[in-house]
Amino acid sequence: MSELAFFSGTMDCGKSTLALQIEHNRSARGLQGLIFTRDDRAGEGKLSSRLGLVTDAVEAGPGLDLYAYVVEQLSRGGKVDYVIVDEAQFLAPEQIDQMARIVDDLNLDVFAFGITTDFRTKLFPGSQRLIELADRVETLQVEAMCWCGSRATHNARTVGGEMVVEGEQVVVGDVARSAAEVGYEVLCRRHHRRQMTSAASQAGALSPDVLPVTPG
Template sequence: MPELVFFSGTMDCGKSTLALQITHNRSARGLQGVIFTRQDRAGEGKLSSRLGLVTDAVEVGDAMDLYAYLVGELSRGGRADYVIVDEAQFLAPEQIDQLARIVDDLDMDVFAFGITTDFRTKLFPGSQRLIELADRIEQLQVEALCWCGARATHNARTVGGRMVVEGAQVVVGDVNRPAQEVGYEVLCRRHHRRRMTSASAHAAALSPDVLPVGRA
């Protein structure tokens, strides 16, 4: 039976690499897929991984009906055996409903990849709807690590190396950005709660402790 599968993880967990691997493996078996993405780091209409692999994709707009798009492609003689959706957290809840309809009405597997929560630890609407509708949820096994070495479970937004907890839910950025730009970093829960990024931890380590020097 076809399934709607949600592959979830943190920003550094290799989700886009797995999406590309699934595409490659199925192409090797003679299958053709449609790849949807939204706001990829490589630009509009691209699916890219941190390993430098890039492929073309269909950019999903705010009002796009994914089910209608796929039906239109099939009606024009196109072929689609499965669907890949990267950055699925950025989709609207109704677009997730359309993915479920593709599975149920068109008998296609849909593999959706995304992060679950935003920089405030709040669920993205698209991810929430996937959790509600998916036949299966897979936690990606590529382990992302906090700067302290613990397992990273939360995404932090940084500006000037400092963690911020206010602002729009979606601001396109990436890891390894210059410190003065908007960037993202994965942290363990403890350091996310303490708002301690690698930059602030490094600064604290360089600061000498202030100790009393007077004699008793």
């Protein structure tokens, strides 16, 4: 039976690398996949890994019907054996429904990859719908690490190097550009709650073992 599988984790845990590995393994067996992505760090219509791997993909913009796109490819005689969707957290809930329809009506496996929560620790609508609909939800085993050495569980957004907790849910950036105007950093829950980034720690702004106290 075909399935809708959702692979999730924080930023920097190898989601895109796994997507590219699945594409490589299946194409090596003569299968042909269709790859969708949204707002990849490498630009429109690209699926890229921080290891330097990149491949072409279909940009799944807000108005794209994924099910209709796959049907059109098949009706033109194209071969589609499976579907990969990276950055799935950015997709609209109705696009996730379309992914489920690809599985149920076209009998194709759909592998979705994305982060679950945003920089405010709130669920992305696309990720929430995937959790609701997926046949299988897996947390990636390659653990990203907070600057303190603990397992990173939260995504933090930085602006000018300082952590922020307000703003638009989707602003494209990367953990490799955390010192840029808009960047991201993965943190453990404790340091996310304290808004303690690696830059703040290195600056000695606050000891990681001491809670902020306001003098009475």
